[in-house]
Amino acid sequence: MTLNNEQAITSADKTFYQLRNDIVEGIIPSGCKLSETELSTKYEVSRAVVREAINRLATCHLVERKANVGARVVALSPEGLVQLYQVREALEGMAARLAARYMSDEEIAAMQGLLDSHFNKVKGGESYYQEAGDVDFHYRIVTGSKNSHLISVLIDGLYHLVRMYRVQLGMAGPRVTTAFDEHRHIVNAIANRDEELAEILMRRHILYSKNNIEKKLNHA
Amino acid sequence: MTLNNEQAITSADKTFYQLRNDIVEGIIPSGCKLSETELSTKYEVSRAVVREAINRLATCHLVERKANVGARVVALSPEGLVQLYQVREALEGMAARLAARYMSDEEIAAMQGLLDSHFNKVKGGESYYQEAGDVDFHYRIVTGSKNSHLISVLIDGLYHLVRMYRVQLGMAGPRVTTAFDEHRHIVNAIANRDEELAEILMRRHILYSKNNIEKKLNHA
DNA sequence: AGTGGCTATATTGTCGACATTATGAGAAAA
DNA sequence: TTTTCTCATAATGTCGACAATATAGCCACT
Numbered sequence: 001m002t003l004n005n006e007q008a009i010t011s012a013d014k015t016f017y018q019l020r021n022d023i024v025e026g027i028i029p030s031g032c033k034l035s036e037t038e039l040s041t042k043y044e045v046s047r048a049v050v051r052e053a054i055n056r057l058a059t060c061h062l063v064e065r066k067a068n069v070g071a072r073v074v075a076l077s078p079e080g081l082v083q084l085y086q087v088r089e090a091l092e093g094m095a096a097r098l099a100a101r102y103m104s105d106e107e108i109a110a111m112q113g114l115l116d117s118h119f120n121k122v123k124g125g126e127s128y129y130q131e132a133g134d135v136d137f138h139y140r141i142v143t144g145s146k147n148s149h150l151i152s153v154l155i156d157g158l159y160h161l162v163r164m165y166r167v168q169l170g171m172a173g174p175r176v177t178t179a180f181d182e183h184r185h186i187v188n189a190i191a192n193r194d195e196e197l198a199e200i201l202m203r204r205h206i207l208y209s210k211n212n213i214e215k216k217l218n219h220a
Numbered sequence: 221m222t223l224n225n226e227q228a229i230t231s232a233d234k235t236f237y238q239l240r241n242d243i244v245e246g247i248i249p250s251g252c253k254l255s256e257t258e259l260s261t262k263y264e265v266s267r268a269v270v271r272e273a274i275n276r277l278a279t280c281h282l283v284e285r286k287a288n289v290g291a292r293v294v295a296l297s298p299e300g301l302v303q304l305y306q307v308r309e310a311l312e313g314m315a316a317r318l319a320a321r322y323m324s325d326e327e328i329a330a331m332q333g334l335l336d337s338h339f340n341k342v343k344g345g346e347s348y349y350q351e352a353g354d355v356d357f358h359y360r361i362v363t364g365s366k367n368s369h370l371i372s373v374l375i376d377g378l379y380h381l382v383r384m385y386r387v388q389l390g391m392a393g394p395r396v397t398t399a400f401d402e403h404r405h406i407v408n409a410i411a412n413r414d415e416e417l418a419e420i421l422m423r424r425h426i427l428y429s430k431n432n433i434e435k436k437l438n439h440a
Numbered sequence: 441a442g443t444g445g446c447t448a449t450a451t452t453g454t455c456g457a458c459a460t461t462a463t464g465a466g467a468a469a470a
Numbered sequence: 471t472t473t474t475c476t477c478a479t480a481a482t483g484t485c486g487a488c489a490a491t492a493t494a495g496c497c498a499c500t
Contacts, residue, residue: 009288036481045454049454055272055275086318093310147306148303
């Protein structure tokens with residue numbers, strides 16, 4: 001689970017987070033219609049706050065809204081997944097480049113320490129790594145870019161969609177050790193302040209990741 | 221002016237477009253506070269629709285909102301401009317790559333025709349090209365990527381911020397002919413289905429554009 | 441005079457009711 | 471039987487009022 005430093009202060013925030021979680025986890029299934037009145041009774045809040053929550057979900061591309069008709073949970077498709085990873089490749093590639101430029105030495109050291117601890121857990125046989133570790137790694141790179149647009153588009157937007165695909169298409173799977181090595185190489189490039197290499201490696205990393213998921217998707 | 225195929229159907233849409241335009245054009249100055257009650261009387265709509273419009277503006281990064289405090293028009297800064305162009309470089313580079321892959325021959329031919337007509341106008345001494353022409357060109361590349369995420373992030377989001385910087389920092393300026401040549405080379409790469417080159421050229425094009433604006437900004 | 445806390449006020453957050461639009465069922469006509 | 475029109479219904483869009491919160495000003499106290 002993503003460790004949320006985003007805390008709900010208003011009632012609409014809370015409803016938004018709950019709804020988002022329910023959608024990502026598949027509790028509200030893909031393609032399902034979101035009735036404002038229904039949700040307002042279910043979550044025990046006014047229709048106005050449900051409306052605001054749905055609007056925010058729409059900007060995350062987790063639901064699609066049509067005027068005077070309503071909102072539906074986004075439909076998952078192979079094409080959608082491909083498009084998602086195309087954008088991730090561009091955005092996270094740039095994030096890695098900027099991380100190599102702007103991350104402080106302390107941040108880089110902390111990230112190397114993170115990878116070390118992951119390595120021990122993987123070596124110890126824990127499958128913990130796959131989800132939380134991967135999320136944590138990419139999260140640090142993105143925030144390390146110090147670019148508010150990159151941060152908001154990826155962390156507030158695309159990552160939830162990525163998680164939705166992973167959860168609902170049952171991507172718990174492997175690619176642990178190979179992904180780990182790729183992470184290592186990326187961090188090394190960042191530590192060497194090699195922007196060009198950091199970007200290339202990150203793009204390859206995401207491309208491999210996409211191919212892996214696509215392969216699984218076609219076999220299922 | 222951007223030719224809007226986005227048409228307002230609901231009242232909130234109209235208010236959103238009006239507000240967005242007023243902000244981009246500087247009619248509502250940068251840093252200005254947006255009072256919901258005040259705007260609701262000004263635009264003669266309910267506070268609820270103003271609220272929704274402001275929320276949408278927040279997702280475009282045109283205003284910043286704080287809970288229980290309100291929304292302010294975003295402040296323009298050199299750092300903000302740099303970050304904006306960093307994201308543009310990543311996103312539009314990928315868009316050019318995908319355009320080379322997915323655009324139909326007819327679309328490419330139409331784009332070449334567009335450049336020809338621009339060339340005639342530039343040769344004829346019209347300064348028309350700078351704004352509308354540039355917008356049109358980039359618009360076609362992005363839509364040519366057929367990637368809904370790229371399209372929405374760039375066209376619904378970043379481009380308005382770009383325009384806001386251009387308008388408010390008085391970037392009417394030159395770079396017409398050189399930018400035109402760069403456009404030509406990009407279209408040629410796309411026509412040759414050379415994804416790699418299309419992306420590289422687009423990234424360079426945006427990098428140059430950024431440097432040009434930064435230079436002006438420092439001189440002013 | 442400066443600082444701390446309190447109150448008044450204005451703004452945002454939330455709510456329920458009304459207006460408007462889309463959609464499906466059913467009747468009438470071909 | 472099929473098609474089209476009408477109308478009922480249920481949803482979204484919009485509104486004004488109330489509740490909760492932040493901010494500024496004022497007063498007391500040191």
